Amino acid sequence: MTGRNSGLIGRTAVAFVLAASLSAVADSAHAGTAGAKVCRLDEGVLTVDDLPAGSSVIECGAVGRVVAYDGTGVTVPEPGTAVSVDALATDGSTHGFTLEVAADGVVSYGLADAAADSSTAGSDVSDVLSSPARTADDLSQEPDGADADAADNGAGTEVASVEAASSPSACGDGAYKTDDRKEYGTYNWYIGDGGMPGALSRTDAKWAFYDAIDNITDSYNDCGYGDSVGAKANFLSETSYEADINSSSQCTARDGLSTWDAGDLKSGVVATTCSWTWPMPGVKNDLREADVRFNTHDYDFTNKPTSSCSNKYDIRSVGTHEAGHVFGLGHVGSGHENLTMYTNSFLCSTKARTLGKGDVLALRSIY
Template identity: 75%
Template sequence: MGISLIAFALVASVSGGVGSARATTSGPTVCNIPEEGELTVGELPIGSSVISCEVVGRVVTYDGTGVTVPEPGTAVSIDSLTTDGQTHGFTLEVAADGRVSYELTDAGADLSTAGSDIPDVLSNPVNTADDLSQESDETDADTADSAAPEDAEVADVDALAAPGACSDGAYTTADRKEYGSYEWWIGDGGMPGGLSRTDAMWAFYDAIDNITESYNNCGYTDQVGAKHNYRAPTSWEADINNKGQCTARDGLSTWDAGDLKSGVVATTCSWTWPMPGVKNDLREADVRFNTHDYDFTNKPTSSCSDKYDIRSVATHEAGHVFGLGHVGSGHQNLTMYTNSFTCTKKARTLGKGDVLALRSIY
């Protein structure tokens, strides 16, 4: 896994007849993009102006993920926990003047063995107004857990071959940091594992604590100053749609469950304000579990079958909230590994690389 900060203009090639693209010029910026539908990072290349091209609110896609273009002075990142063991996600940043830049994830490479800390090198912060439009409520009950067979869990072969959690110092970090306290809410609808909203809140709370308190069995003391505070239930939903894309932010950091695209176990969307010379300032981070396609449990046992541990997945997602990135193949025993194994609690407990990543930020 590697991070490529695109430092050159991507050339968009748009096919179609007359009227299929819009051409607008503003200074050095030329817009030649489809008038409707989702855009790729090639169709909205680095240096494009979201103001001149009138694309705020449009969706930009990359590597099977997507984000809604935010207002100037805002960056949006998506991180998806998938079943294929690959890294899926990217960051779109819009500078104060409306110019676009990207951080794109190369899922085919893994440069995480020595640790990789991504600094901010982009634009100045602008305090944009919150988008407080309320989304429609949905009742998306948790998929019923399937009956577990009598056979016990079989350990994953790759995990056995990988370094132990306390000897693996691999990590990556993103360009974001919670400088204050992460304030979060519980959304409505079904919760993973069929938990009540109260029980889900405690499961998520404990998982976030695992990150903010550096919970580990490696003997590392907690030297991380990250903080969080649960606020209340809300009728609002995580700003993540059923394609696993980040929609426009609503001002609340909401944890919930619902429908994501198949192959995605959970998704975190994070919005930040660019900070020159340091990591971007986290403004909102939403998390959604995919209860449409996958089963979850709060208490994995020897009779567990194909169920993801809620606290393990939540700890991984909380790592993204506080700025941790994925580590790839060969690092299966770390919490921030790109996949989450079923029927195991091991990702609840941080490994060496997970702790070092947090220390590098906080």
């Protein structure tokens, strides 16, 4: 064989090996995506069918899009993040879900309240956003039109519902649900801009929210249970940032601050909590941020319900319920009307300020 022919044969062999290698890489890449579910990202708000569980937010280009389910919605977060929305509805129905994006971009959903999870070990990690999102177009700063502490000019107190009267007492009802969420460190929170519920000043709103959050972290109850819950919270300051929740009760992109405020939400929703966590397989997800908004556009609130109260929600009762969501508590439904985490907050009632047996047991199961 001549040197010229030998060189030609050598180059042919190299080319064949290279082509085979490229083909193998292509086949491998195809095999890696073949199992992923197909997404359909048309314009507008998406559904859980448009971005199904098992699809990839990376391949679909879905980060930043809104996914709606059962009257609520969340903005798809970056990989390695989960976002949950919980809405307190006037009719006692449950509205909320969780969208989790794994580190590799694969989507999964939690479309119902989760059962209690006894795995609670974990560690808190500092959280700094390099480019926090501002969502000014979603904001509403209209104040309430009534003095929170003034006497109400109503027709009388709300009559207790038949369901609440026939349900177990708060201290006799051990039912609870928890979500896949835990604050492993300290929940640092802020007061946002704009009008506050009950037309409170930002200072007075701070103390009302502070008391509501303490009801959860101190497991405040009249059932004789001591405080063995290790949850912690700390008010930091007022801020020009707003809760990352829009007028459709949807979670927008998070800005890194856990903000409590008031504004416009979807009609039929008294308050909404949005929570962002870092997935932690085998234990509760690690809370990174949790925002709360009261719906002062459609509903009136008071900080001191009087005997003549009519058609107003108690700020600290609603706040205690929402703080329960912040610290990982889920809703309980019909038959459990006397618990703080019942799916409705009764007008002119302060009973949700005080935890029931199930509320305390839920916190103890997490903390």
